[in-house]
Amino acid sequence: MPRWLHAWAVATVLVTLGLLILGQFVTSFRAGMADPVWPTEPWYLADNYKLDLGYLIEHTHRIAGFLVGGFVSVLALGIVATEPRKVARSMSIVLLLALLAFFGQFHRELIAQRDPAVVVKLPTTALGAMLASLLGVVGVLLTGWNQRASGLRALGVVTLVAVMIQGLLGGFRVRLDALFGPELAPIHGIFAQIVFCLLVSLASLTARPSGAAVAEGPRRILSRVSFLLVATLLVQLLWGALVRHRPDSLNQRLHLLTAFVAVGLGVWLIRAGLQLAKPRVKVVAHVLSALLLVQVALGVEAWMGKFGEEARAGRSLNAYLPEAEAVSVKQAGIRTAHTLVGTGVLATTVVFWLRVRRKATPQGYQLEQP
Amino acid sequence: MFAAIRIRWGRIPSAALAALAFVLAGCGEQPGYPPDLEYPARSDRLVLRVPTAQPAGPNEAGKLDAELAALDSLGGLTRDPRALPQSTRDQVGGLLADLFGSPAAPEVKDAPGFGRDTLAEGSRLYRRHCLQCHGLTGDGRGPTGQWIDPHPRDFRRGAFKFTTTGDGGKPRTADLARTLREGVKGTGMPAFGLLPEADREKLVAYVKFLSLRGQTEFAALRDAFEDEEFDRGRVARFIGEWAKAETTPTIAARPAPDDGTKQSPDHLAAVKRGYELFTAKGTTDCLTCHDDFGRRTTWRYDVWGTVVRPADLTAGGFKGGDRPEQLFHRIKDGIQPSGMPAHPSLKDDQVWDLVWFVRAAPFPRELPDDVRMKVYP
Numbered sequence: 001m002p003r004w005l006h007a008w009a010v011a012t013v014l015v016t017l018g019l020l021i022l023g024q025f026v027t028s029f030r031a032g033m034a035d036p037v038w039p040t041e042p043w044y045l046a047d048n049y050k051l052d053l054g055y056l057i058e059h060t061h062r063i064a065g066f067l068v069g070g071f072v073s074v075l076a077l078g079i080v081a082t083e084p085r086k087v088a089r090s091m092s093i094v095l096l097l098a099l100l101a102f103f104g105q106f107h108r109e110l111i112a113q114r115d116p117a118v119v120v121k122l123p124t125t126a127l128g129a130m131l132a133s134l135l136g137v138v139g140v141l142l143t144g145w146n147q148r149a150s151g152l153r154a155l156g157v158v159t160l161v162a163v164m165i166q167g168l169l170g171g172f173r174v175r176l177d178a179l180f181g182p183e184l185a186p187i188h189g190i191f192a193q194i195v196f197c198l199l200v201s202l203a204s205l206t207a208r209p210s211g212a213a214v215a216e217g218p219r220r221i222l223s224r225v226s227f228l229l230v231a232t233l234l235v236q237l238l239w240g241a242l243v244r245h246r247p248d249s250l251n252q253r254l255h256l257l258t259a260f261v262a263v264g265l266g267v268w269l270i271r272a273g274l275q276l277a278k279p280r281v282k283v284v285a286h287v288l289s290a291l292l293l294v295q296v297a298l299g300v301e302a303w304m305g306k307f308g309e310e311a312r313a314g315r316s317l318n319a320y321l322p323e324a325e326a327v328s329v330k331q332a333g334i335r336t337a338h339t340l341v342g343t344g345v346l347a348t349t350v351v352f353w354l355r356v357r358r359k360a361t362p363q364g365y366q367l368e369q370p
Numbered sequence: 371m372f373a374a375i376r377i378r379w380g381r382i383p384s385a386a387l388a389a390l391a392f393v394l395a396g397c398g399e400q401p402g403y404p405p406d407l408e409y410p411a412r413s414d415r416l417v418l419r420v421p422t423a424q425p426a427g428p429n430e431a432g433k434l435d436a437e438l439a440a441l442d443s444l445g446g447l448t449r450d451p452r453a454l455p456q457s458t459r460d461q462v463g464g465l466l467a468d469l470f471g472s473p474a475a476p477e478v479k480d481a482p483g484f485g486r487d488t489l490a491e492g493s494r495l496y497r498r499h500c501l502q503c504h505g506l507t508g509d510g511r512g513p514t515g516q517w518i519d520p521h522p523r524d525f526r527r528g529a530f531k532f533t534t535t536g537d538g539g540k541p542r543t544a545d546l547a548r549t550l551r552e553g554v555k556g557t558g559m560p561a562f563g564l565l566p567e568a569d570r571e572k573l574v575a576y577v578k579f580l581s582l583r584g585q586t587e588f589a590a591l592r593d594a595f596e597d598e599e600f601d602r603g604r605v606a607r608f609i610g611e612w613a614k615a616e617t618t619p620t621i622a623a624r625p626a627p628d629d630g631t632k633q634s635p636d637h638l639a640a641v642k643r644g645y646e647l648f649t650a651k652g653t654t655d656c657l658t659c660h661d662d663f664g665r666r667t668t669w670r671y672d673v674w675g676t677v678v679r680p681a682d683l684t685a686g687g688f689k690g691g692d693r694p695e696q697l698f699h700r701i702k703d704g705i706q707p708s709g710m711p712a713h714p715s716l717k718d719d720q721v722w723d724l725v726w727f728v729r730a731a732p733f734p735r736e737l738p739d740d741v742r743m744k745v746y747p
Contacts, residue, residue, distance in 0.1 A: 030502055030514040036553060036560030052431045054517030054558075119564065178564040181498040321407060321473075321497075324506045327513050 001149065001206050005078045009203040012071040016199055017340075019068050022061040023170075023192060024339045027244055028332035032185055034058040038174040039110045042066040065167055072163045073100055075202065079156030080137070085144055092140045096157070099133035102126050103164055110171070120175060134161065152205050159198040166195050186241040193237045193343055197230075200347040204354045214278055214356050222272060222281075226353035229265045233346045236262050240342060243306075244335070247322045252307065259299060266292045266345070273352065284352045291345045298338040305331040402494055403474040409507050411463050412451050412526070412587055415439060416595075417675035419447035425669040425677045431519045434511070438675045446675065449595050462590045462600075469605060470583040473497075473506060476576070481609050484579055492576030495569055500577075503558065508580030510674075518558040524674055525577055526584020528608065529707040532690040533615075534699045536714070538706035540615040546574045554689050582608055621702070623695035624722060637726065638738045644727025645741045647720055654713060654724070663731060663745055673707045680710070684745065686732030697725045 026032050031054035045059040080096055083089040109123035134157075141154055169191055173184035214222065239255035266288060273285030305311055306322055311331075414435055421444040429437055441448050451459065471477040476493050478484040496504075505512040508525035515522040523530070532549055533541035550570050553561035562570060585608055590600040648656045661668055664682035672678045681688055690700050702721045704712035713721070730736035734746050 029517055030512075031517055033503070033514065033560060034518050034558055036558065050519065052517065052519040054431065054514060055519070057517075174560075176564065177560055178499070178562040182502070321403070321506060323513070324501055325513060326511070326516060 001082060001152075001208070002078070003208075005075070005082070006203065006206040006208070008071070008075055008078060009199070009206045012068070012075050013196075013199050013203050015064070015071050016068050016196055019061065019064040020192060020196060020343060021336065021340060022057060022064050023189070024336040025057050025332065026061050027185065027189065027339075028335045029054055029057055029327060031055070031057045032173060032182065033177055036174060036177065037114055038171045039107055039114055041111065062170075065170065069163060069167060072160055072199070076156045076160035079153055079202070079206070082149060083141075083144065083153060084147055088140050088144055092137055092153075095133050095136040095140065096160070099130055099137065099160075102129040102133060106130060114175075152202075155198065155202060155205070159195070159202060162191075162195045162198055166191050182245055186238075186245040189241045189244070190234075190238050193234065193346060196343055197346060197350050200350050201354060204351050209358065214276060214281065214358075218272070218276060219356055222269070222276075222356040223353060225265065225269055225272070226349055226356060229262065229269055229349050230346065230353055232258065232262045232265055233342070233349060237342060237346065240339065244339075247306065256303075259296075262345075263292065263296065266349075269349075269352065273356075280355055281352070284348060284355060288345065288348045288352060291341055291348060295338070295341045295345055298334060298341055301334045302331075302338040305334055403472070403497065405472075405474050407473050408463075408467065409470070409473060409583070411459055412507070412509070412584075412591065414509065414511065415448040415450050415675075416588060416591055417441065417446065417448050417673070418592065420671035420673065420675050421445040425671060427669060427677070428679070429519060429521065429677050431517050434516065434521055434676070441671075441675050446671075448675070449592070451591050454591070454594055458594050462587065462594065465590060465600065465602075466583060466587055469586065469602075470579070476579055478579060478582065478609070480606075483609070483613065484575065484582075488572050488575045489579050492572035492574075492579070495573050496576050496580075499562065499565070500573065504580075508577065508584055514558075520557050520678070521674075521676055522558065524584075525581040526588055527674060527707075528581050528585030528588070528611075529673055530581075531705045531707050532696075532700075533703060534620065535615045535618045536699075536703040536712065537618075538704065538712065540611045542615050542618070543571075543574055543578070546577055547571070548691070550574060550577075552691060555687050555691075556689055578612060582612070621695065621698060621718075623693075623698070632730070632736050640723050640726045641730045641736070642727075642738050642741055643720075644723035644725070645737075645745070647716075647724050648727055649744075654716070659710070670709050672709065678708045683728060683731040688728075692729065694722075694725050694729065697728055698722065701725065701728070 034052070034054035035058055040059070040062060042063055045056075045063065050056070077093060077096055080092040081089060083092055103126075106123050106126035109126055110120070113120055137157055138154075141150060141157065144150055166188070169184060169188040173180075173182075173188050176184065236255065236258040239251055239258055242251040243255045270285045270289045270292070273281050273288075276282065311322070311325065415438045417438060421441060423445060438448060439450075469479050473493055474490075475486070476489040477486050478489075501512055502514045503512045503518070503522040504510055504525065505515060505522075510522040510524035512522065528540070530541045530545070532554075533539075533545050535542060535545075547570060549559070550565075550573060551561065551563045553559050562573075565573075582605070586605050589604060593600045647654055648660075651657075657663075659668055659670075659680040660683060661680075663684050664680055665684060667679050669677050669679055686692065688697065688700070690696055690705065698721055700710070701724050702713055702716065702718075704710045706712065716724075727741075731745060734742050737745060
């Protein structure tokens with residue numbers, strides 16, 4: 001695997017982290033509808049500048065989305081280019097470029113009907129061409145499924161498609177607000193976490209393997225528990241997104257209860273990881289323990305700021321409507337930090353899982369096919 | 371430690387599906403309100419008079435209340451409801467609760483035009499689509515509202531900008547429905563054209579309700595500052611203003627010239643007459659506010675105490691819509707809460723000439739040569 005690819009994957013994760021921070025600010029400051037016009041071009045803000053916090057947050061989030069799209073496109077092309085068969089490599093690259101070109105056309109056709117008074121007609125021709133290109137890439141990859149790192153190449157294509165879907169989810173959250181209200185927003189927020197996990201996985205899998213593998217017995221258990229923690233954290237993020245977007249009492253309870261499960265699993269995993277004496281796993285366990293501690297503290301503060309006595313100003317919980325309350329900069333900061341550290345916990349657990357699931361082989365280490 | 375863990379992997383997909391079904395089951399429902407939730411008492415300033423001097427610049431997002439508080443020092447007159455004795459505020463709160471109910475059960479006592487079921491459904495829709503900007507009471511201070519410019523409309527003043535009723539009074543239901551359906555260009559107000567018409571009608575009814583409730587609160591608090599007792603009969607008068615708006619005669623729209631006729635001699639002559647009216651001193655005086663056809667900004671206060679600027683005609687994109695009949699009403703009826711005067715003395719043909727000039731102004735090629743030289747020197 002070329003070294004530049006790993007460096008590019010890490011850079012993509014960092015740029016995406018910036019996008020996530022801006023996305024969390026959009027939610028914290030409730031700026032998702034600060035500009036009801038979508039789609040916009042990357043340079044839209046330069047032509048339509050307004051000194052207005054919500055508008056600027058929303059538009060810098062959109063610009064960061066374009067940037068991430070560019071980074072992921074290069075990453076996916078680079079990963080597909082590692083295909084060892086020459087013809088298959090050329091075909092995959094051409095088809096992936098076609099997918100990107102048709103996505104651009106799809107976006108342009110949506111821009112042409114961005115007047116809010118116009119009912120959106122899905123550009124079906126461009127969409128069909130995108131699907132055909134995608135099927136072509138998948139077909140080429142499947143013919144070489146027994147090749148080395150074929151799973152990684154598939155993951156690269158899946159990530160690119162996930163980023164495209166994520167961009168459209170964000171846009172349709174704005175464009176279809178009249179139909180769905182803010183209900184597409186939590187879906188966009190939750191899917192962002194999945195996309196981020198995919199990118200972290202790519203960054204981890206493109207790294208050169210080093211250090212000793214975990215013995216088979218603990219490996220199996222650690223692999224399963226860390227996967228279970230990934231699943232629990234995704235569910236927890238789902239409840240978290242619902243608490244942010246639709247904070248009724250049921251969602252609050254589910255978020256609190258799942259927090260106990262996640263912390264319990266996390267503590268067990270950290271303890272087991274530290275006992276292994278494998279440096280690559282121990283480092284991740286240390287990071288996870290630090291993030292988990294910070295996350296619990298931020299969770300308490302975020303809850304107090306949203307539902308606690310400070311937020312309710314003496315009103316009973318039943319007579320209080322959290323989404324109607326103004327958000328202070330402090331509260332927005334705490335909520336944003338809580339969500340981002342939650343993303344960090346999830347990403348670290350994904351890396352933990354990927355590292356412990358490497359099997360020892362006589363030649364060194366080999367990845368299981370994802 | 372490791373041997374003690376046994377995970378039943380087969381159960382994970384079914385658990386995940388159950389969780390997803392649970393979440394999806396909640397989607398699409400209109401969120402209701404807690405039954406004991408009350409409309410919060412007004413705590414922002416009443417703007418009783420705005421300064422006559424020109425504002426120094428536009429409003430800053432997030433500083434609305436501070437800017438309103440500063441109006442007194444600039445020659446305006448505002449009052450802080452929190453300065454009233456608690457007993458007076460409780461009295462006003464009791465009056466409003468008695469007349470208008472709560473977010474879960476809104477009503478207008480003795481007003482058959484405001485059906486309870488419509489208002490209750492409108493209130494739920496409002497929570498989903500409008501509350502984040504316009505706030506629970508329609509004060510324009512929802513959590514998103516504080517960060518966007520222009521500020522979302524505060525319904526409680528009982529005033530609306532884009533009306534077709536001509537007297538600066540209440541808008542027709544159709545006026546509010548049009549704003550809801552088409553949005554307000556260049557602002558954060560989205561178009562709700564995709565929302566079913568029945569839902570939009572309920573939302574409009576609820577906006578009228580919030581406006582009526584807010585106007586009553588405004589009047590009651592103002593009376594309290596003047597040591598006068600609020601006369602409940604005034605609510606009936608406010609309701610009467612809404613009813614009167616519906617009976618105002620409507621103007622028949624003239625078709626807009628299509629691309630082929632925009633260069634026709636008749637149309638160009640109409641544009642030129644419109645230009646002459648626009649620049650005439652002593653009749654329309656449009657250039658007084660729309661200085662250099664709106665390119666030069668002249669800030670002014672609207673009745674809410676916020677800062678607005680007359681439209682830049684050369685930029686186009688009018689907030690109240692750029693269809694001929696919409697521009698006709700902006701010119702004929704004015705945008706009175708913003709200080710744009712009505713022009714009742716103009717004949718309809720003159721107003722139409724102005725409409726054709728205003729529509730052509732952003733596009734130099736649609737102006738007659740001599741007019742183009744003056745608008746785009």
